[in-house]
Amino acid sequence: MADLISLKEIKRHYDVGGEVVRALDGVDLIINPNEYISIMGPSGSGKSTLMNMIGCLDTPTEGIYEFEGELVHKMDDNQLASIRNRKIGFVFQTFNLLPKATALRNVEVPLIYANMTKNDRIEKAKIALISVGLEERMHHKPNELSGGQRQRVAIARALVNDPSIILADEPTGNLDSKSGVEIMKILDKLHSGGNTIILVTHEEYIADHADRTIHLFDGKIKVDKKVTKKRQVST
Amino acid sequence: MAKQSHLKNTIKESFRMAIESIRQNKLRSILTLLGISIGVFSVIGVMTAIRTLESSVNSQLDIFGTNTFMVQKAPAIQIHGPGNNKIRKRKNILYTHYEELKQRAKLPRQVSVVDGTGERNIQYKDKRLKKTAELSGVDEWGLRSFKTYLADGRNFMEDDIRFYRSVTILGPDLADILFPFEDPIGKVIQIKGLDYTVIGITERKGQAFGQSQDYFVMIPISVYIQRFSNRWTSLGINVEAESTELYEKTMDEVIGLMRVIRKVPPKEENDFEIISNEELMDTFAGFTGGIKLFAGAVSVIALLVAGIGIMNIMLVSVTDRIKEIGVRKAIGATKRDILTQFLMEAIFLSQFGGIVGVILGIAGGNLIALLLKVPAVIPMDWAFYGMAVCSFIGIGFGIYPAYRAANLDPIESLRFE
Structure with missing residues (x-):
């Protein structure tokens, strides 16, 4: 099976006041379809930068990034926007929903940028919301939803474009443990449904949901291991 | 999709x-x-x-009758400026200018003469004016030139002018004040202490620029010149063309004649103004x-x-x-x-x-x-x-x-x- 994502010798250096910060300093990583990967590491280890890199929000200073055979490191802003729109679904720690828009509208937004007609958009957005169990709350605004429900809207938004990969950055970080469990349940379900998921976390028990854990340290991958006793959310 | x-x-x-x-x-x-x-x-x-x-x-500026324009010394609306002194130094337009123009001009349908002043001392028995009225000296064409129509009585006749008759036509506002309960026609009013017989009342025109257009009194131009003119008096000459087609030509003829009559050297500009509805606008x-x-x-x-x-x-x-x-x-x-x-x-x-x-x-x-x-x-x-x-x-x-x-x-x- 072809690689979904291939990072070769990826470096990302920032110039901060004349001093070069090596946020990523030579990362090699191959991600296959339907993998469930967690990225861990202390603050400043480069996990956010790696996440942004994989999510095509950032481009490497050096190195080769291939996403489904497309050369991401050579893309311009518009091409990056397009690949984010079509192939990547983001789930953020702070949900990042549009506060004054309904759940349905929030899920619709990626499809707007994909140039879909209104009827198609609403249809797809509804399917996505149903898949995260929010059919009853579609017309509620984020402030009328609980934290867990908000994150489920965010997951629906990430899913709605049928992306190749879902990037979840501390998806349970702002949630109570019960809601956190619900969210992990949904992510697990998405993985068993064939989705590729990358999870950034610093909680061991969250990372244990994944099949594979990557530890970053000083911009380099220190550990890349299969998870042996995978934690399952009791259903 | x-x-x-x-x-x-x-x-x-x-x-x-x-x-x-x-x-x-x-x-x-x-x-x-x-x-x-x-x-x-x-x-x-x-x-x-x-x-x-x-x-x-x-x-409201549409004050002259059809195809009518006026010759006078100063522009209708004056803006103070360097030109002002020049206008003041111009020769007045005299009755003889009017007579000569009327005699020599071939194109106009009619040429008439007019002047006006403010006058408050007008009374009938114990009724007096509180406000200064417009007093005009006109000839038999005066009403027509200013698109004014008689409501009652008669217009001035040539003889009224020629024989200096003390007759008057009143605007309706003035008639209302002096004759609240009487028919004014044939009554005698005093203007500056002298008697005038009312021969006509004009139709009501209403207001223009917030002022009544009906608060006036008219007397024959001959009487006016005799009793109200002074050395600063400069008359206005109204000219009506035969038709719209002849309007420009008539104006040219009148301008030419006025230059001759007032002896304006060929290269100098007119020492008089032509005023028309268009010019006012x-x-x-x-x-x-x-x-x-x-x-x-x-x-x-x-x-x-x-x-x-x-x-x-x-x-x-x-x-x-x-x-x-x-x-x-x-x-x-x-x-x-x-x-x-x-x-x-x-x-x-x-x-x-x-x-x-x-x-x-x-x-x-x-x-x-x-x-x-x-x-x-x-x-x-x-x-x-x-x-x-x-x-x-x-x-x-x-x-x-x-x-x-x-x-x-x-x-x-x-x-x-």
Whole structure:
């Protein structure tokens, strides 16, 4: 099976006041379809930068990034926007929903940028919301939803474009443990449904949901291991 | 899955998002709208008022009869300036000038002579005037020249002029004051202590420029010159052409003859003025032109201020929504998508403000018209310009904030709290 994502010798250096910060300093990583990967590491280890890199929000200073055979490191802003729109679904720690828009509208937004007609958009957005169990709350605004429900809207938004990969950055970080469990349940379900998921976390028990854990340290991958006793959310 | 044209979709969605965002920031949006509205209001309001004034003044300046113009020493409306002294030094127009012109001119249908002054000392028995009335000396053509018609009695006759008869025609307002309960015809009134027999009453004309046009008294020009003229008196000569086609030719003949009669050297300009309805309207248009220019300048400043207001609001809006912009970019918005969204918002704000301004402006202008009791006018062309200017402001002042929004770094924006 072809690689979904291939990072070769990826470096990302920032110039901060004349001093070069090596946020990523030579990362090699191959991600296959339907993998469930967690990225861990202390603050400043480069996990956010790696996440942004994989999510095509950032481009490497050096190195080769291939996403489904497309050369991401050579893309311009518009091409990056397009690949984010079509192939990547983001789930953020702070949900990042549009506060004054309904759940349905929030899920619709990626499809707007994909140039879909209104009827198609609403249809797809509804399917996505149903898949995260929010059919009853579609017309509620984020402030009328609980934290867990908000994150489920965010997951629906990430899913709605049928992306190749879902990037979840501390998806349970702002949630109570019960809601956190619900969210992990949904992510697990998405993985068993064939989705590729990358999870950034610093909680061991969250990372244990994944099949594979990557530890970053000083911009380099220190550990890349299969998870042996995978934690399952009791259903 | 059906795809639609990118541009159409972007604009449609940007428009929808613009409305959403405006609704979500009601107070801020209303204040911005207000700025634009006031700017447009000032343009439209002033233009409506001027238009209205023009149309009413033009109808009121239509004082001469058909194909009639007047020759007199000074212009009808004088603007003080260097030329003023020159006008004062001109020779007066004398009765002999009129007689000679009347004798020699072949084209006019009729040539008549007129002058006027203010006179308060007019009474009938114990009824006196409280306000100075317009006293005119005219001949048998006087009424016709000024489009005045008799309601009762008779006009002056040639003999009234020739034999210096002390007869008078009264305007209806004056007749009302002096003869509240009597038929004025045949009664004798005193003007400056001398007796005049009332021979006619004119039809009511109503007001012009807020003043009655019916508060006057007319006497034969011969009597007028004898009793009311002095060495400063300069007469007016009314000339009526045979037809509209002959109007210009008649005017040329009269100008030529007047130059001969008044011995103006060939290379010098006329030492008299030709006054016509058209000329009066042109002079007035000169005035309103100045006002328009001034109002235009003020409005441009107002709109500029409003534009800066829009820009300010849009910059605040961009800062407020950095996170939102980051999210939108993360889920696939291109620079152009963000640019269009913010630009649409600015345009929508300014357009909506513009519409409100146009409505208020037209309403305000017409309110002035209502207060001045003149027919209202809607300046469609200015409404159009106003809206065009608004789009321009929306784009002009919206482009920088939109550009800033579009070029935000998605990672920085997402991290922004």
